[in-house]
Amino acid sequence: MVALENGELGPLLSPGTLRGLEDECVTDVKAQTRAALLRVLQEDGEHWGSTEDWSSNLAQDVCELLEEHTERAPRISQEFGERMAHCCLGGLAEFLQSFQQRVERFHENPGVRELPPDTYISRTISLVNCGPPLRALAERLARVGPPESEPAREAAASALDRVIRLCHRILTDLLFQELQPHFSKLMRRKWLSSSEALDGIVGTLGAKALALRRMQDEPYQALVAELHRRALVEYVRPLFRGRLRCGSARTRSRVAGRLREDAAQLERLFRRLESQASWLDAVVPRLAEVLRLEDTPSIQMEVGVLVRDYPDIRQKHVATLLDIRGLRHTAARQEILAVTRDLELCEVAALSPPRDRAFFADIPVPRPPICLSLPLFLGRLTLSRLACLPWPRPPAPSPLRRPPARR
Known part of the structure; x- marks a missing residue:
C-alpha cells in the first residue's frame, strides 16, 4: 500500500521474463523481415529485364520495413533498441x-543485351541509386546498435560497393565502345588540321551525360571522375603508341599546340559535367611541354614536374616521348632520363597511387627493338645490315629429367 501511495510500482515482469519476451520478439522480427526483404527483391528484380516504363522503389521499401521496427524498439528500453x-x-x-x-x-x-540501350542504361542507373539510401540506413543502424554491429555494417558496405563498381564499369564500357571510333582518329596527320575527332568525343560524352544526371550525387561524382580519367587515358594512349614523329621543331610546336587546344576543350567539358578530378587537367599540357621545349634543362624540369604530379609514370613513358620528338642516342636524352631514374628510386615516388589516381599505369608503350649488326656472307661478299629484331622471349624451361635410381 505504501508503494501504491507513493507511486513507486516496480516492474510487472521479472527481468528474466522480460528478456525472454524480447528474445522472442527479435527472433520473430528477424524471420519476418528476412522473408519480406527477399519478397521485395524478387518483385523488384522481375522488372529489371522488362522494356516497360518502371521506377524502382526497392530502397524505399527496404528502409520502411526495417525502420518500422528500429523506431519502436527504443520506446521499450535503450538496450532493446540496440x-x-x-x-x-x-x-x-x-x-x-x-x-x-x-x-x-x-x-x-x-x-539483357537485347534491351534497348537507353533502357539498359536506365535500369543500371536505378540499381546504382539504391546504394546511397541503403548505405545511410546501414550507417544509422550501426550507430544505434552495439559495437559488435561493425562487421555487419562492413558487409553491407562491401556489397553496395561491389554493386556500384560493377554498374559503373558497365556504363563506362558502353560509353567508350561508342567513343572508340573517335579515339582511333587521334594522333594522325588529319588530327593536326581537323578537330573532327575531338568534337565527336566531346559531343558524345556531353550527350550521354544527360542520362547519367539521373544518378544520385555520390555515385555520379565517382562515375564522372572515372569517365574523366578514362577519357584522358584513351586520348593519350595513341600518342604513346608512336603514331606521330616530330623530327623538326616546327612539327613539335604544331603537335604541342594541338594537344593544348584539345586539353582545354576536354577540361571545359568535364567542368560542365562537374568532375572533381581536377588532378587530370594538367597531364596533356605537361606532355605538350615536353614535346615543345628545346633546351635540355627546361625539358628536365618539365619531366620532373610530370613525375611529381603523376608518380606512376615510368622511364619507358618518358623515353617514348623523347623518341616521338626525335631525341635518340644523345647525351641530352640520357640527362633527361636520369631525372626519371632518380625520382623512381625515391621511396615516395616508388609508392603506387591508389587505383582512382592511376594514369600512366594504364598506358602501355611499345617495346623497343634490339638492333644488331648481322654479317651476311654470300660467297666472297660480306654485307653488313642493320637488323632490328623484337625482344627475344626467354627460352622455355627444359623438362626435368628424373635421376636414375641407384642400385
Whole structure:
C-alpha cells in the first residue's frame, strides 16, 4: 500500500521474463523481415529485364520495413533498441549480399543485351541509386546498435560497393565502345588540321551525360571522375603508341599546340559535367611541354614536374616521348632520363597511387627493338645490315629429367 501511495510500482515482469519476451520478439522480427526483404527483391528484380516504363522503389521499401521496427524498439528500453538495430542491420547485410548477387546475374545474362540501350542504361542507373539510401540506413543502424554491429555494417558496405563498381564499369564500357571510333582518329596527320575527332568525343560524352544526371550525387561524382580519367587515358594512349614523329621543331610546336587546344576543350567539358578530378587537367599540357621545349634543362624540369604530379609514370613513358620528338642516342636524352631514374628510386615516388589516381599505369608503350649488326656472307661478299629484331622471349624451361635410381 505504501508503494501504491507513493507511486513507486516496480516492474510487472521479472527481468528474466522480460528478456525472454524480447528474445522472442527479435527472433520473430528477424524471420519476418528476412522473408519480406527477399519478397521485395524478387518483385523488384522481375522488372529489371522488362522494356516497360518502371521506377524502382526497392530502397524505399527496404528502409520502411526495417525502420518500422528500429523506431519502436527504443520506446521499450535503450538496450532493446540496440538489440533490434543489431538484428535489422544483420538482416540488411544479408539482403544486400543477395541484392549484389542478383545484380551480377542480371548483367551476366545475355538476354539483357537485347534491351534497348537507353533502357539498359536506365535500369543500371536505378540499381546504382539504391546504394546511397541503403548505405545511410546501414550507417544509422550501426550507430544505434552495439559495437559488435561493425562487421555487419562492413558487409553491407562491401556489397553496395561491389554493386556500384560493377554498374559503373558497365556504363563506362558502353560509353567508350561508342567513343572508340573517335579515339582511333587521334594522333594522325588529319588530327593536326581537323578537330573532327575531338568534337565527336566531346559531343558524345556531353550527350550521354544527360542520362547519367539521373544518378544520385555520390555515385555520379565517382562515375564522372572515372569517365574523366578514362577519357584522358584513351586520348593519350595513341600518342604513346608512336603514331606521330616530330623530327623538326616546327612539327613539335604544331603537335604541342594541338594537344593544348584539345586539353582545354576536354577540361571545359568535364567542368560542365562537374568532375572533381581536377588532378587530370594538367597531364596533356605537361606532355605538350615536353614535346615543345628545346633546351635540355627546361625539358628536365618539365619531366620532373610530370613525375611529381603523376608518380606512376615510368622511364619507358618518358623515353617514348623523347623518341616521338626525335631525341635518340644523345647525351641530352640520357640527362633527361636520369631525372626519371632518380625520382623512381625515391621511396615516395616508388609508392603506387591508389587505383582512382592511376594514369600512366594504364598506358602501355611499345617495346623497343634490339638492333644488331648481322654479317651476311654470300660467297666472297660480306654485307653488313642493320637488323632490328623484337625482344627475344626467354627460352622455355627444359623438362626435368628424373635421376636414375641407384642400385
